[in-house]
Amino acid sequence: MFDPIEKLQEYVRYASVSADSKFKDGMVGAQNFLTGIFTGMGFQVQVVPTALHPVVVAKRTGDPHWPHVIIYGHYDVQPPDPIAQWRTPPFDPVIRRGRIYGRGTADNKGPLMVHITAVARLLEKNPGLPLNLTFIVEGEEEIGSKNFKSFLQANRHLLEGDFIYMSDNGILTPDQMVVTVGLRGMIALEIELTGPKMDLHSGMHGGVLLNPLQALAELCASLHTPDGRVNIPGFYRQVVEPEPWERAQLKKAGLRKEEYARFLGISRFHTPPGYTPFEAIRFLPTLEFNGFTGGYQGEGTKTVIPSKAGAKITCRLVPDQTPENVRDCVLKALRQRCPKGVSLKITEQHKAKPYVVIPPDRSNTPKDQRPALANCFRALEKAGTEVWGQPPLYLREGGSVGLLADLKDVLGLDAVMMGLFLPEDNLHAPNESFHLGVMKKGIETSERVLAALAKG
Amino acid sequence: MFDPIEKLQEYVRYASVSADSKFKDGMVGAQNFLTGIFTGMGFQVQVVPTALHPVVVAKRTGDPHWPHVIIYGHYDVQPPDPIAQWRTPPFDPVIRRGRIYGRGTADNKGPLMVHITAVARLLEKNPGLPLNLTFIVEGEEEIGSKNFKSFLQANRHLLEGDFIYMSDNGILTPDQMVVTVGLRGMIALEIELTGPKMDLHSGMHGGVLLNPLQALAELCASLHTPDGRVNIPGFYRQVVEPEPWERAQLKKAGLRKEEYARFLGISRFHTPPGYTPFEAIRFLPTLEFNGFTGGYQGEGTKTVIPSKAGAKITCRLVPDQTPENVRDCVLKALRQRCPKGVSLKITEQHKAKPYVVIPPDRSNTPKDQRPALANCFRALEKAGTEVWGQPPLYLREGGSVGLLADLKDVLGLDAVMMGLFLPEDNLHAPNESFHLGVMKKGIETSERVLAALAKG
Numbered sequence: 001m002f003d004p005i006e007k008l009q010e011y012v013r014y015a016s017v018s019a020d021s022k023f024k025d026g027m028v029g030a031q032n033f034l035t036g037i038f039t040g041m042g043f044q045v046q047v048v049p050t051a052l053h054p055v056v057v058a059k060r061t062g063d064p065h066w067p068h069v070i071i072y073g074h075y076d077v078q079p080p081d082p083i084a085q086w087r088t089p090p091f092d093p094v095i096r097r098g099r100i101y102g103r104g105t106a107d108n109k110g111p112l113m114v115h116i117t118a119v120a121r122l123l124e125k126n127p128g129l130p131l132n133l134t135f136i137v138e139g140e141e142e143i144g145s146k147n148f149k150s151f152l153q154a155n156r157h158l159l160e161g162d163f164i165y166m167s168d169n170g171i172l173t174p175d176q177m178v179v180t181v182g183l184r185g186m187i188a189l190e191i192e193l194t195g196p197k198m199d200l201h202s203g204m205h206g207g208v209l210l211n212p213l214q215a216l217a218e219l220c221a222s223l224h225t226p227d228g229r230v231n232i233p234g235f236y237r238q239v240v241e242p243e244p245w246e247r248a249q250l251k252k253a254g255l256r257k258e259e260y261a262r263f264l265g266i267s268r269f270h271t272p273p274g275y276t277p278f279e280a281i282r283f284l285p286t287l288e289f290n291g292f293t294g295g296y297q298g299e300g301t302k303t304v305i306p307s308k309a310g311a312k313i314t315c316r317l318v319p320d321q322t323p324e325n326v327r328d329c330v331l332k333a334l335r336q337r338c339p340k341g342v343s344l345k346i347t348e349q350h351k352a353k354p355y356v357v358i359p360p361d362r363s364n365t366p367k368d369q370r371p372a373l374a375n376c377f378r379a380l381e382k383a384g385t386e387v388w389g390q391p392p393l394y395l396r397e398g399g400s401v402g403l404l405a406d407l408k409d410v411l412g413l414d415a416v417m418m419g420l421f422l423p424e425d426n427l428h429a430p431n432e433s434f435h436l437g438v439m440k441k442g443i444e445t446s447e448r449v450l451a452a453l454a455k456g
Numbered sequence: 457m458f459d460p461i462e463k464l465q466e467y468v469r470y471a472s473v474s475a476d477s478k479f480k481d482g483m484v485g486a487q488n489f490l491t492g493i494f495t496g497m498g499f500q501v502q503v504v505p506t507a508l509h510p511v512v513v514a515k516r517t518g519d520p521h522w523p524h525v526i527i528y529g530h531y532d533v534q535p536p537d538p539i540a541q542w543r544t545p546p547f548d549p550v551i552r553r554g555r556i557y558g559r560g561t562a563d564n565k566g567p568l569m570v571h572i573t574a575v576a577r578l579l580e581k582n583p584g585l586p587l588n589l590t591f592i593v594e595g596e597e598e599i600g601s602k603n604f605k606s607f608l609q610a611n612r613h614l615l616e617g618d619f620i621y622m623s624d625n626g627i628l629t630p631d632q633m634v635v636t637v638g639l640r641g642m643i644a645l646e647i648e649l650t651g652p653k654m655d656l657h658s659g660m661h662g663g664v665l666l667n668p669l670q671a672l673a674e675l676c677a678s679l680h681t682p683d684g685r686v687n688i689p690g691f692y693r694q695v696v697e698p699e700p701w702e703r704a705q706l707k708k709a710g711l712r713k714e715e716y717a718r719f720l721g722i723s724r725f726h727t728p729p730g731y732t733p734f735e736a737i738r739f740l741p742t743l744e745f746n747g748f749t750g751g752y753q754g755e756g757t758k759t760v761i762p763s764k765a766g767a768k769i770t771c772r773l774v775p776d777q778t779p780e781n782v783r784d785c786v787l788k789a790l791r792q793r794c795p796k797g798v799s800l801k802i803t804e805q806h807k808a809k810p811y812v813v814i815p816p817d818r819s820n821t822p823k824d825q826r827p828a829l830a831n832c833f834r835a836l837e838k839a840g841t842e843v844w845g846q847p848p849l850y851l852r853e854g855g856s857v858g859l860l861a862d863l864k865d866v867l868g869l870d871a872v873m874m875g876l877f878l879p880e881d882n883l884h885a886p887n888e889s890f891h892l893g894v895m896k897k898g899i900e901t902s903e904r905v906l907a908a909l910a911k912g
Contacts, residue, residue, distance in 0.1 A: 019756035188757045197721025201884040203855030206742040208733035210726040213745035220673035265653025268797050270666040277664035286662040289669035290760050295747030300475035301644045301805050303770050304746050314759055316662055341724050349757050399659030428657040
């Protein structure tokens with residue numbers, strides 16, 4: 001019998017951080033782990049190279065008339081920094097109070113293990129299951145799936161399925177299933193300001209030139225208005241208001257601001273007017289600073305005026321914004337506002353389109369929606385209601401999974417996204433964990449959904 | 457024959473960084489080196505402990521009627537960061553093109569070696585030299601001489617001299633001697649802003665709360681006006697305009713803005729109205745950011761909203777500002793302006809009063825100036841003119857040597873400061889060096905000054 005927790009522990013031990021070349025061994029370890037698992041289940045496995053990290057593709061091919069489900073996951077994880085804030089080591093998973101702790105447990109190793117387990121169990125019970133299945137597990141999701149689109153373009157023949165099925169998305173409480181129907185897009189930038197050609201003594205030279213740190217503060221401070229909006233002309237131009245049913249679904253979730261504030265540890269929200277915090281996350285774009293750097297940051301004092309100062313910036317995008325359009329607005333504002341006396345270098349990093357898929361029978365469902373996609377949504381509604389005790393909610397989410405737009409653009413496929421991680425799972429932060437009760441319900445739901453699809 | 461360059465090379469090899477406890481061995485090495493040198497010259501040496509780094513005291517005591525010169529220096533150096541920008545290792549001194557390169561060569565190991573050499577040569581020629589001499593070499597100058605005042609208070613009996621003689625100050629060109637007659641004071645602060653109680657995923661939570669990095673940018677951007685002044689009420693209240701003779705001395709120095717801009721590698725100055733850059737450095741206070749920190753600063757992207765963001769800040773002060781008064785203004789502004797939604801923690805670090813000493817025969821020389829101090833200024837004018845070929849300039853300087861106010865307060869002594877380092881010596885920055893031609897002239901000048909004082 002396939003033990004998902006034991007397998008997940010083994011999987012998490014591979015420190016597969018895609019952003020940092022130090023972790024190459026972990027990346028290869030995770031690839032080999034997946035190859036072993038899928039081979040053991042009788043799948044044909046290929047580790048398909050890309051310009052950076054390969055994609056693991058595992059196929060079970062039978063009658064071409066069977067439905068063909070493509071299950072997506074990613075084996076790469078976020079960097080573990082700041083390491084000192086982890087209660088237990090990030091790559092040595094431990095179970096405490098019904099949760100498994102470790103980097104990648106929730107994003108995305110645990111959720112992928114849910115679907116692997118569902119498939120393994122179905123095939124144990126019924127080796128002749130009339131379902132074509134393809135797993136594609138990539139290694140660059142946390143760095144923007146840079147090579148995923150060209151992988152898809154080069155491997156279209158492997159991926160002629162009916163729709164994408166996946167869980168790289170969230171739920172709100174352990175008792176309420178959520179189907180994610182939209183994700184924000186993203187652009188990532190790095191800016192660097194250079195003032196004097198070398199670091200200077202702040203006594204000998206302080207008071208005659210613009211300090212690059214001061215210029216950075218002034219430039220960054222100009223990018224928001226006091227009411228929490230982004231202060232860049234054209235930034236909101238393409239933003240589409242959410243549909244009434246979307247606001248209604250979110251309201252049904254019964255989220256409470258006080259609880260959320262307590263969870264975050266903040267004394268007040270800072271949300272643009274007219275939106276609750278829960279709406280702002282899903283329906284509005286952002287511009288966030290992810291890091292500032294410059295000058296002396298060690299112990300004690302160093303009386304230096306640094307030559308350079310920098311910031312890492314990401315924007316989250318919503319329909320119908322495009323990465324190109326938002327980038328153009330942001331770059332223009334940065335260039336126009338950069339204080340005189342320093343020079344500005346902008347490095348563009350990864351970008352992702354926002355994504356929406358509309359479940360069947362909604363006012364704005366496209367008329368040409370594929371029947372297999374609609375079947376899966378309906379199977380999920382039924383299985384979800386049975387296993388979780390109430391019908392799923394259909395919600396957009398604040399994160400970004402840029403490859404969804406790539407899957408749609410290249411393969412023409414939409415995605416059914418079963419949420420599995422919780423707000424308290426600490427994704428991208430220290431002490432990431434995955435809820436074992438949710439894991440169990442996820443496995444049961446996924447098993448029923450796949451069984452229903454096999455029946456047709 | 458005492459070889460100052462060889463001795464200096466040995467001295468620089470001790471990595472005596474006072475700010476960072478990793479460098480303890482280098483601190484002890486430098487203390488032992490000095491003990492050896494002074495003992496070799498026939499001085500009585502004590503390594504006087506303080507709460508952190510000890511002070512090396514070396515005494516040559518003869519007839520109590522002889523003049524008593526107290527020579528000050530410091531054996532600690534700045535941290536070598538950023539190490540990658542050094543052309544040769546910071547603690548492995550090398551000589552290139554008439555300069556010696558290494559951390560501490562100019563600040564303050566080379567200049568102290570100038571006076572040690574002058575004394576050694578005088579005593580070689582005349583072992584009975586009628587001069588009482590005390591060297592005090594401290595180990596906390598680069599971290600604000602925190603324990604120096606209490607050292608002075610506890611050791612008054614060792615330090616009953618006529619005046620302080622020292623070289624921890626600069627010149628403008630290798631051909632023009634400068635006597636420093638004022639230094640700016642300083643306060644150092646560290647601010648830390650805390651928003652959410654943990655680092656957050658910028659997709660899952662971005663757009664609902666004030667990002668501490670954004671708050672830091674807004675707070676820091678509020679502290680200056682566009683014309684380069686500090687934007688804090690009361691900050692300039694106690695600033696005294698310079699005397700006409702001071703502006704005239706500075707004009708005589710013939711400094712050129714174009715050359716200075718080229719040296720700094722900047723396209724424009726950013727100086728408060730009514731002051732040249734050279735005046736601003738000497739006669740105006742500043743508020744400078746020395747470091748920003750927060751969020752992810754590694755390779756690639758991390759989509760995080762950090763829990764905390766911070767800045768290191770120093771202000772330089774001029775007469776008659778006091779550290780307490782400026783601190784009160786700055787703290788009040790920071791607290792009033794800290795954006796709602798983040799909490800502010802301020803850590804006060806070291807502080808130093810500004811210092812001025814007025815050479816004899818100036819319009820504002822105090823009537824009660826000590827005769828021994830005036831004698832030394834006059835001996836320096838004569839020796840300086842002979843060795844350097846033109847009379848010294850009397851200038852204030854932008855840096856801070858807070859212990860001058862302590863020496864004045866505790867011992868009642870003023871200081872005669874012979875400048876020895878150049879703007880291009882890269883103090884506190886990578887590739888620090890000391891000009892060997894200046895070193896040679898400094899030794900000759902100091903030898904003549906001390907000989908003149910011995911003659912009475």
